[in-house]
Amino acid sequence: MDAPVVVRARGITKCFGDVVALDGVELDVTAGRIHGLVGPNGAGKTTLLGLLLGLAVADEGRLEILGTPVGRAPAAPDGVAGFVDGPGLYPALTARQNLAALVALRGRGAPAAGIDDVLEQVGLTDVAGDRVRGFSLGMRQRLGLAAALLAKPRLLVLDEPANGLDPAGKNHVHGVLDRLAAEGTAVVLSSHRMDDLEALCTEVTILATGRVVFSGPPAKLSAxxxxxxxxxxxxxxxxxxxxxxxxxxxxxxxxxxxxxxxxxxxxxxxxxxxxxxxxxxxxxxxxxxxxxxxxxxxxxxxxxxxxxxxxxx
The missing domain is CATH 3.30.70.250 (Malonyl-CoA ACP transacylase, ACP-binding)
Structure with a gap:
């Protein structure tokens, strides 16, 4: 049985004034797959990720996420989590307090066991009581991933998740993403690191000047x-x-x-x-x-x- 389509984009166009950020983009992302977005700076990757997270809406085209058509107001369906341009964190709070504040903002109680679980998944248990202002870039990226995992997403959207990670941290994050995909979560991530994308992704989409110039399995590129x-x-x-x-x-x-x-x-x-x-x-x-x-x-x-x-x- 084919995996369900989690993201279906058809003819997506987005402009900022005279700048065409996305130009007729077509994209399919299926459950249980890790889908990479590749492109030079300014290709439209961040804009596309923002649309998937409900931070903006397309000017033209049709976008469905988790079977729900995305309307004309910025919003993402339940089951979508992630970050673009780095995770938003409170530097004066500890890692655990940041996650507890996020859960409280969502209008739910703060389950200590759930927070501890996601901190362990991303390898931050030992620094859970440290203030985020002292975290390295890689540690902040992992805390942002932990925040996304709290939502138990069916679609996880990440912008440069390996940014600032040392080899051990990168392997840890790769393991988390592989496990999520094996459990049926769809993951969409952008990266400038080709080795990361080749190690993780079952499919990649290459963007250039807002247009899709390739989409498919990385192995197809060899042919x-x-x-x-x-x-x-x-x-x-x-x-x-x-x-x-x-x-x-x-x-x-x-x-x-x-x-x-x-x-x-x-x-x-x-x-x-x-x-x-x-x-x-x-x-x-x-x-x-x-x-x-x-x-x-x-x-x-x-x-x-x-x-x-x-x-x-």
């Missing part, structure tokens, strides 16, 4: 972005270079890594040609010690599809 540069480290760089030169459809690239590392080649080829080269190297009894894209498929597609251009937020 559409035919040639990539790959770092190839072997036990015999001379033999590898000779075999690469004899492989049709492949080019040797004078990359910086190759100049620094004597045993590294940088080659440009589509995946089938690269597979052929690796097979030939192995048959020649040369060990392949490393093979990795110099730029990830997602980042390569991002650069190819967006390019240097002026953009409005």
């Amino acid at each position: 559409e972005n035919r040639e990539l540069d790959y770092r190839l480290r072997t036990s015999d760089v001379v033999a590898a270079r000779r075999l690469a030169g004899e492989t049709r459809g492949l080019r040797l690239v004078d990359g910086g890594d190759a100049r620094r590392d004597a045993d590294v080649l940088v080659v440009r080829a589509p995946v089938p040609v690269l597979d052929e080269l690796v097979a030939r190297i192995v048959r020649a009894d040369v060990a392949v010690r490393e093979l990795a894209p110099v730029v990830s498929p997602l980042e390569a597609a991002f650069l190819a599809l967006t390019g240097p251009r002026e953009a409005g937020r």
Whole structure:
């Protein structure tokens, strides 16, 4: 059975004066998926996230969230939580007090067990009694995620959630998001970190100047972005270079890594040609010690599809 569609956007257009922030955007987000938004600064990512959170309304188009058509007044249906441009927090209050204040503003009692649970989920239990003014950027991001989790959202919307996180914090947040998706929550997040998006997302949408230039699984980008540069480290760089030169459809690239590392080649080829080269190297009894894209498929597609251009937020 197909997962239900949590967000359905059709022809969404949003302008700020003469600036077209979103131009006919189409977007589908299904339950249990993590959907990434990618784009250069000013591409419209924050504007789109704001629409999903009910902070603004579209000028044109149709938007449904959790099966409910979004009206002409800024509002989000129950079951939607998240933040854009960083979470709003009270710096003079502790982490626990911030969450208790949020629950009180929603008109409900403050369940201490629930607050403690979300603090544990995001790894802030040890600093729950500390004032937020002393928190790092990454700690504030995690507290913002904890605040969103209090609402037990069916749609979680996050703007740069990994901003300021150290590797341990990033892994912690990734684990939380993966678990939420496994439990059926739809997650929409923006990020400039391609490694985060590739590790987390089952689908990505690339925006450029307010328009969708790609939407689909990250794996599809490898097929559409035919040639990539790959770092190839072997036990015999001379033999590898000779075999690469004899492989049709492949080019040797004078990359910086190759100049620094004597045993590294940088080659440009589509995946089938690269597979052929690796097979030939192995048959020649040369060990392949490393093979990795110099730029990830997602980042390569991002650069190819967006390019240097002026953009409005």
